[in-house]
Amino acid sequence: MTVNLRVMSSFLARTARDLLRTVWGPDPSAAPVRRPVRRRWFTPLLRPAGLLAWIGLTAVTQRYYQDNRHLNALVAAGLAVLVMAPLLFVRAKPVWAWRLTTVGLVLGTYHRVDAEAWPWVVTNVLVALVALFYVAMRAPFGVTLWSTVISCLILWWAVPTANGASATLLVVAVAILGEQIQVRRRAQAELHVQEERSELAEARRALLEERARIARELHDVVAHSMSLLAVRAETAPYRLPDLPESARAEFVEVAASARQTLVELRRMLGALRTSPGEPERAPQPALTDLPELIGTARNAGLRIDAQLTLDGEVTPATGLAAYRIVQEALSNAARHAAGARVHVTVQVRGGHLELVIRNEPGPEPATVAGSGHGLLGMRERAVVLGGTLRAEPTADGGFEVVATLPVEETQ
CATH class of the missing domain: 1.10.287 (Helix Hairpins)
Incomplete structure (x- = not known):
């Protein structure tokens, strides 16, 4: 019994807090999920076009109050502005827009005519539905629930019983639609964050x-x-x-x-060591193993033009790094430019071992997306030895890797 009373007390307190947040206080709506917007030629025209549409709808609402309810121009203009004002800030402050809309719904019944099927002008109803929809998309569930209940209470108070049921279904449907959109956007945002974390962790691991x-x-x-x-x-x-x-x-x-x-x-x-297992027992490749590597790549289908000058003396570490860089560059060319010709130049000049691996544009666009880990590994090898590496697309649409490695050990 004590537990049930505690649960009930907590539920009532939370409900009261949600009601207070709904009718007064700062707008508790969450910021919308920002997505990259593709700007088109007409994007700068949307804001002035929307303002002109708002002025036109306000004028139509004023004319309705003057012609159908016989209000003077000043009162009709004030009531029309009150009804349409929430549209000006409904995206930024949806809960405040809904609060002003409820006032507009109550005052919108002023001097109503019995011949009217509905106590409100059409624009008044549309603005109220838009405000409730934005509240459901942005605000917490408790605020959305109370906003829907209060909107239904105003509806039942002003609308005849015959039309109240269908109108209530419309209000509830709008609220449910907005709430489901909020849930979907929140799930997409969380998924996006998880994907970014996974990609970052994968990059770090690689x-x-x-x-x-x-x-x-x-x-x-x-x-x-x-x-x-x-x-x-x-x-x-x-x-x-x-x-x-x-x-x-x-x-x-x-x-x-x-x-x-x-x-x-x-x-x-x-x-x-990052993974268990037996250590590698095969000898590490050297600079003199490049002809065999290029021959293997040719047998696999790569079209390679090689100019190898291997008569210079290099340290074993430099030879190993050069072999791995050429190996990775050829693998990238096979993946991203299948069928393209690859030019490989290796020579010792000025106390440095220079590597240039350039592939021409492939006959078809690459269909395999690269992770960039291979380029990171090549650059890491060059930096460890005190060298440099540059990898970038060429002007003709191909790709080029240029590495400079020291022939002797750097201090």
């Missing part, structure tokens, strides 16, 4: 995975070099028997430092 992959590959390159250094330092005393004792001790310390560095690198690899 970026982290690509960074982890780059770190693992660089680790493998560095680990290979460090392993060779450790082996050479450990075997130096045996390969060079005439070394002095101090040099032997130095080689032992170098080998120990190299082994310790390898341990730290493996620990870093374990922290960066």
Whole structure:
């Protein structure tokens, strides 16, 4: 019993608050969901056209009061403005517009004629329905409910019983329609927010995975070099028997430092790994593997013109980054410009390795939308090594990737 009384008390209090918010106080309506508006040539004309229409309807309403209810011009004009005024701010303040409409409905019955089938002019009814519709679209459910009830009470007070039922159904239908539109818009807004969050989370996840992959590959390159250094330092005393004792001790310390560095690198690899599983055991690709990569792409159907100058010396990390950038650029060309010719240029010039991968426009528009993660990964590889990467459409409708990577390690 105590629980039921508490529930009933809470319900009555909430109902009273909704009634108070409906009849007085600030407009509690929610802001409409903003959508990008496509401006057309006639968009600037809508506001002045609407104002002219409002003036015309106000004049028609005034004439009705003068001709049918025999009011003087001043009273008829004031009543017509009162009836039509809610339309001027119904979108910005729908609850205040509805409040003014209720006043217009009550005063609109002034000096009514018995011969009239309805106590209001047509414009008065239309404005009332529009105001209630906007309240239902914007205001909380409790305010919408009370606005509908009050509108029905005014309707039952002024309209004969024979017409009251159909008019009530119309009022309720308008309120339900507006409420359902509000529910649908709210659901669409929440869905849009969730989609944006999902896209952002996906982009972050892809970026982290690509960074982890780059770190693992660089680790493998560095680990290979460090392993060779450790082996050479450990075997130096045996390969060079005439070394002095101090040099032997130095080689032992170098080998120990190299082994310790390898341990730290493996620990870093374990922290960066994003998915469980066996580590990759195949050797990482190098710059000299580009001809094989291009041959594989040609066998898959790509039309590639390649100019490869691979006689320059580059670090293993630079060679690996160059291989991955060319690989990703060719994959993008296959996805987004199927059938187009691709031009690949790789050369060492001025202490830098220059990569240019440009595809011509495809015979058909691309049907596969890209996520942009591949471009992020390519740019990340270049930045990690101290290089640059530019990826943008060309003037003829194709796409070009230009990367500059340092030949030697940057400090």
